[in-house]
Amino acid sequence: MLARLGPPAAIAAVILLAPLLFQSGYHFRIGALVWINALAVIGLNVLMGLAGQVSLGHAGFFGIGAYAAAVLPARYGLHPLAATAAGAVLCAAVAFTVGRPILRLKGHYLAVATLGLGMLVAMVLTNEVWLTGGPDGMPAPRPDLGGWRISGPETWYWISGTVLVLGVLLAQNLRISPAGLALGALHDSEVAAGTLGVDVARSKLVAFVVSAVYGSVAGSMLAFLNGHVTPDRAGFLQSIEFVTMAVLGGLGSMIGSVAGAAVLVVIPQVLTFFHEYEHLMLGVLVILIMVLLPSGVVPALSSLLARRRKE
Amino acid sequence: MKSECSGSNRGRVLAWVGAVGAVFLAAQPASAADTVKIGASLSITGPASFLGEPEEKTLKIYVDKINAQGGVNGRKLELVVYDDAGDANKARTFATRLVEEDKVVAIVGGSTTGATMAMVPVAEDAKVPFISLAGAIVIVDPVKKFVFKTPHTDRMACEKIFADMKKRGLTKVGIISGTGGFGKSMHDECVKVASTSGVEIVADETYGPKDSDMTPQLTNIKNKAGVQALLNADFGQGPAIVMRNIKQLGITLPVYQSHGVASKSFIDLAGPAAEGVRLPAAALLVADKLPANDPQKPIAVGYAQTYEKETGKPVSTFGGHAYDGLMMLVEAMKRAGSADPVKIRDEIEKTKGFIGTAGMFNMTSTDHMGLDLGAFKMLQIKNGDWTLAD
Numbered sequence: 001m002l003a004r005l006g007p008p009a010a011i012a013a014v015i016l017l018a019p020l021l022f023q024s025g026y027h028f029r030i031g032a033l034v035w036i037n038a039l040a041v042i043g044l045n046v047l048m049g050l051a052g053q054v055s056l057g058h059a060g061f062f063g064i065g066a067y068a069a070a071v072l073p074a075r076y077g078l079h080p081l082a083a084t085a086a087g088a089v090l091c092a093a094v095a096f097t098v099g100r101p102i103l104r105l106k107g108h109y110l111a112v113a114t115l116g117l118g119m120l121v122a123m124v125l126t127n128e129v130w131l132t133g134g135p136d137g138m139p140a141p142r143p144d145l146g147g148w149r150i151s152g153p154e155t156w157y158w159i160s161g162t163v164l165v166l167g168v169l170l171a172q173n174l175r176i177s178p179a180g181l182a183l184g185a186l187h188d189s190e191v192a193a194g195t196l197g198v199d200v201a202r203s204k205l206v207a208f209v210v211s212a213v214y215g216s217v218a219g220s221m222l223a224f225l226n227g228h229v230t231p232d233r234a235g236f237l238q239s240i241e242f243v244t245m246a247v248l249g250g251l252g253s254m255i256g257s258v259a260g261a262a263v264l265v266v267i268p269q270v271l272t273f274f275h276e277y278e279h280l281m282l283g284v285l286v287i288l289i290m291v292l293l294p295s296g297v298v299p300a301l302s303s304l305l306a307r308r309r310k311e
Numbered sequence: 312m313k314s315e316c317s318g319s320n321r322g323r324v325l326a327w328v329g330a331v332g333a334v335f336l337a338a339q340p341a342s343a344a345d346t347v348k349i350g351a352s353l354s355i356t357g358p359a360s361f362l363g364e365p366e367e368k369t370l371k372i373y374v375d376k377i378n379a380q381g382g383v384n385g386r387k388l389e390l391v392v393y394d395d396a397g398d399a400n401k402a403r404t405f406a407t408r409l410v411e412e413d414k415v416v417a418i419v420g421g422s423t424t425g426a427t428m429a430m431v432p433v434a435e436d437a438k439v440p441f442i443s444l445a446g447a448i449v450i451v452d453p454v455k456k457f458v459f460k461t462p463h464t465d466r467m468a469c470e471k472i473f474a475d476m477k478k479r480g481l482t483k484v485g486i487i488s489g490t491g492g493f494g495k496s497m498h499d500e501c502v503k504v505a506s507t508s509g510v511e512i513v514a515d516e517t518y519g520p521k522d523s524d525m526t527p528q529l530t531n532i533k534n535k536a537g538v539q540a541l542l543n544a545d546f547g548q549g550p551a552i553v554m555r556n557i558k559q560l561g562i563t564l565p566v567y568q569s570h571g572v573a574s575k576s577f578i579d580l581a582g583p584a585a586e587g588v589r590l591p592a593a594a595l596l597v598a599d600k601l602p603a604n605d606p607q608k609p610i611a612v613g614y615a616q617t618y619e620k621e622t623g624k625p626v627s628t629f630g631g632h633a634y635d636g637l638m639m640l641v642e643a644m645k646r647a648g649s650a651d652p653v654k655i656r657d658e659i660e661k662t663k664g665f666i667g668t669a670g671m672f673n674m675t676s677t678d679h680m681g682l683d684l685g686a687f688k689m690l691q692i693k694n695g696d697w698t699l700a701d
Contacts, residue, residue, distance in 0.1 A: 026411035029404060127490065129499070135492035136425040136447065137399060139432075153407065222400070227432040230399040230425045269404070272393055279356070 007254040008168045014258075015161035029153035030269060032225055035160040036218050037261035039167050041245045042254060043214020046171055048243070049252030050180060051207040052187035053103065054111040057118025058242045061091045061212040063125055063234020065219025067132055070140035070229045075131065080143030084220040088213045095212035096205065103204040106190075118239045125231040137230030140223040156225045163221065167214060168254050174210065183207055215242075248289055250296025259297050263289075346389040347382075347416055347650045349374070349640065350409030352430065353444075354422035357396035358520070361547065361574065362422040365618070365630030366444055367392055370419065372621045373637055383644050391415060395426055402426035406433040416650045419636045420444055422629075424492050431458055440643075440656040442636040444629070446571070447496040451679040457656055459679045461635040461669060462628075463570060463593070463687055465497035465544075466504060471591040471687045472542060472567045473501075473508035475700070481540040481565060485514035485532035487525065487553060489545030493571050497544035513538055518549065525549075525556045533562050540564055546571025551580035558584040565589070570687070574627035578695055589700055591687040595631045595668040596697040610666050628668070635667030 018031055044058045068087025072078040078086065102113040125132045132138060142151040150159070174180045182203045186193035194200050223229045232238065241264060249260025267285065271278035293300035351370055354363035374390040382388055391413045395402035402421060409415045410433055417440045421427030424447040431450070434441035434457045443450050443460040450460050476484065484505070488498035498517070505512050514535040516528035532538055541564045543553045550572045557566060566588050568577075573592035578585050594601055598611035614634050615626040642665060643658035644650065662674040662681060670686020691700040 024411035026404075026408045029407045029411075033404065129495060134495045135490070136423075136428060136449070136496065139428070226400065226403050226429060228399065228403070228429040230429065232398060232425075233400065269408070278394075 005172075008165055008172060010255060011168055011258055012161075012165045015165065019157070025153045028157040029225070030266060032153055032157040032160045033222075034258070034262045034265045035157070035164040036221050036225065037242075037245060037265055038258040039160070039164050039221070040215045040218035041242055041249070041257040041261050042164075042167055042171050043211040043218070044242050044246050045252060045254075045257050046174065046183075046214070047207045047211040048246055050175060050187065051183040051204055053204060053207065054107070054243075055114040055208075055211065056111050056236075056239050056243065057114035057116070057121075058211065058215050059234050059236070059238035060118035060121035061095070061215030062219040062222075062238060062242070063121050063231065064091050064094065065216030066140075066223040066229045066233050067125055067219075068216070069220035069223040070138055071131060073141045073143075074138065080141055080224065081145070084217065087220050088216045091212040091216035092209050095209045099205045099208040100201075103201065103208060115236070115239070118234065119236060122231050122234040122236070125234050132231070135231060137228055139228050140226065142227060143224060150224070151227075153225070156221065160221050160225070163217065164258070167217075171214075171254065179203065179206055244286065248286065248296060250299040253296065253298045256296050256298035263297070346387045347384075347644070348389045348391055348413055349637075350406075350413055350415035350418045351390065351392045351420035352395045352402050352405040352409065352418070352426065353392060353420045354397035354426065355392075355394040357398070358547065359397040359423045361576065361627075362444070362629045363394070363397075365574075365622075365624075365627050366420060366422060366633035368622050369618060369630040369633040370637055372617065373634060376617075377641060383641055384648060384650070386650070388641075395422075397423050397426060399425045399429035403429040403433065406430035410434070410437040410439055415439065416644075416652050417442070417640050417655055419633065419640060424450065424496065427460075431455060434458060437652075438656075439652045440640070440659055442640060442659070444632045444636060446493060448500065449496075454677055454679050459636075459639075459659055459674065461632045461639070461667065461672075461680070463591075463669060463682055464500075464680065465493070465569070466500040467682070467684055467687060468497065468570050468591050469501035469504050470508060471684055471689065472569075472589075473505065473510045474684075475589065475591075475689050476540050476565075476567070477509055479540075479565070482509065483511050483513045483537045483539045484542055485516070485535060485538040485540070485564075486512055486542045486544065487516045487518065487528055487532060488543070489520060489547075489549045490517050491520040491545065491547070491549075493569075494545035494549070497569055497571070501542065501544060518553075520547070520549065522549070523552060525553050526560060529553070529556050529560055529562065533560060538564060540567065542567045542569075544569050544571075548580065551577055551585075554581040554584040554588065570628065573690075574629065575625035576627075578692060583695075585692045585695075587692065589689055589691045592690050592697075593628045593631055593669040593686070594688050595626060595628050596690060597688065597699055598626075600697075600699055606666055607668075607670065611668050614668050631668030635669050635672070638667060639665055639672060 040062055047053050047055055065087040069083050072083035073080045105113050126135050182198040185198055186200050190200050245260035245264050250256030271281050274281055353366050355367050374388050378387045393405040395405055419442045421430050421443045424445040427443040427445040427450055441458050446462050446465050448464040448466050488494040514532040518525050543550050550568055568588050568590040570592045594607050595611045598615045601608040618626045643655050647654040647658045660674050662672055665672040670682050672681035674681040689700040690697045
């Protein structure tokens with residue numbers, strides 16, 4: 001029970017307590033960015049950490065979610081919250097349709113196929129100017145709920161934090177459900193899982209669809225927080241950033257996903273202090289973490305703590 | 312999870328918390344009550360670094376100069392610059408940071424249109440004047456109360472080019488444009504104003520931002536019957552490749568480029584293939600060739616000499632936009648006699664007859680760019696250098 005509720009409770013505690021250190025809306029924005037990225041990374045972690053399938057196109061779903069939140073209200077008068085739901089459904093549908101054929105691929109081949117999917121989304125968002133506003137992006141409306149206009153970094157800090165905790169809870173539940181156990185089994189060996197009666201193709205597809213929905217909801221929240229969307233959110237670099245966050249924090253770890261997102265969102269802000277050297281420092285830092293803590297920040301630290309405790 | 316922390320563990324955790332806290336404290340900008348802060352988020356690295364780099368250098372050089380002369384209203388300026396690498400999401404974060412953390416009284420910058428548009432809501436919500444250095448017309452149309460810009464719009468570039476074509480009797484145009492933000496926006500504006508300018512677009516081709524060969528598109532245009540002139544709407548490396556391909560294909564049509572290539576690096580990249588190309592640009596590039604009675608001459612020559620002396624690099628119009636933005640802001644602060652953002656905004660809007668590197672600015676409540684077509688000069692590249700075409 002504790003192992004199941006521990007991570008969501010810990011994350012909720014951080015979300016509740018962090019504002020004690022905050023002094024301005026800027027801090028709330030950074031916080032909200034961490035939670036939003038973490039949500040997308042938790043989705044990716046269901047696919048990568050749990051099911052062991054690589055995706056280099058996760059930002060494609062992030063981008064679809066972001067643009068659904070911008071395009072549907074602006075062009076078709078849909079309520080922004082309904083647009084978020086529509087984006088999630090669309091992502092699930094895309095993941096379902098595309099996932100069936102490409103999840104037959106393994107390893108590098110799967111990575112390249114997902115890469116293509118992400119790039120395709122970014123290309124459509126860049127080129128369909130009539131719909132998406134083209135390379136310079138388009139404004140996203142600020143949603144209102146019964147007259148209450150939802151805007152400002154502080155509001156979105158709390159909303160994104162709440163959605164993150166819900167996302168963590170759902171992902172935890174998935175992990176210990178029969179479907180999640182099946183995913184864990186095929187992570188270890190697809191052949192062995194198959195002989196044990198796991199429907200390998202279907203299980204992978206479930207993981208892919210779930211990860212897509214997480215990415216989409218995170219993208220929609222980013223669109224609302226920013227009030228403006230650009231195609232680079234669906235781009236290759238964004239996908240790589242998500243994978244880096246997942247691996248850096250620790251594959252398969254909920255808290256790791258949040259930690260990975262926090263590192264890659266907060267550290268560049270701190271490093272602006274070093275002006276020209278910030279990219280260099282960030283690179284060195286990431287390399288150091290991967291060399292010294294190869295299983296990711298959170299799993300490495302927790303096993304270190306566990307070992308100390310035994311001594 | 313039994314949590315009985317041993318003493319050493321607790322010590323370690325505290326040390327970690329302390330270290331993280333120290334990093335945060337170190338990141339807090341030192342507060343100096345007697346300075347006025349001006350913020351900038353520019354694309355100093357990344358694909359648009361050819362914009363952001365000269366912009367940053369210009370701002371730094373001139374803020375130092377202004378401070379050496381005693382600052383503005385008796386207070387020194389403090390410049391806070393962040394590098395958004397052309398990423399709209401980062402620009403948005405830095406804009407928030409400038410407003411909320413650094414408490415700047417005004418923002419200059421946003422090198423690209425995408426970054427600018429992401430920063431606009433922050434400036435509007437916080438009621439902080441924001442002078443963008445990006446090109447597209449969407450920034451000031453519709454007018455946003457706190458948002459201004461100093462570069463010419465792409466629509467003006469199209470009008471200037473088409474006017475020059477008509478004067479030379481060229482009315483059937485083939486367009487080749489990049490699909491990046493700048494090329495796409497300019498292409499759309501050119502299509503919009505073509506009919507009213509009396510020019511017909513008979514061929515329309517595009518290429519991607521990373522393409523390294525445009526011969527197929529150019530061959531299509533070459534084979535189109537009746538094309539009299541070629542227009543390339545893009546910035547960065549694309550136009551240089553287009554010029555070389557044109558030369559290779561032996562196309563002899565008159566070629567027009569946009570104001571997006573108005574830097575020496577374009578001539579260097581394209582080499583002899585750039586010979587004879589025409590483009591609309593600020594008078595800055597031909598500062599020393601302007602007639603002596605041109606009111607822009609002293610400003611343009613002064614900026615060009617200062618920039619080239621301080622950086623050792625040839626001047627580009629992009630840095631000039633930053634100069635215009637900063638100087639216009641400083642003038643407005645002097646007139647307002649205060650560092651109150653709303654008062655500064657009001658004074659920026661009242662800017663009249665301000666002469667910058669891009670031309671003469673006359674802001675109104677309905678025009679937050681303030682330049683007219685006269686601000687553009689038609690230039691032609693001759694012997695590897697800019698010359699006035701007319």
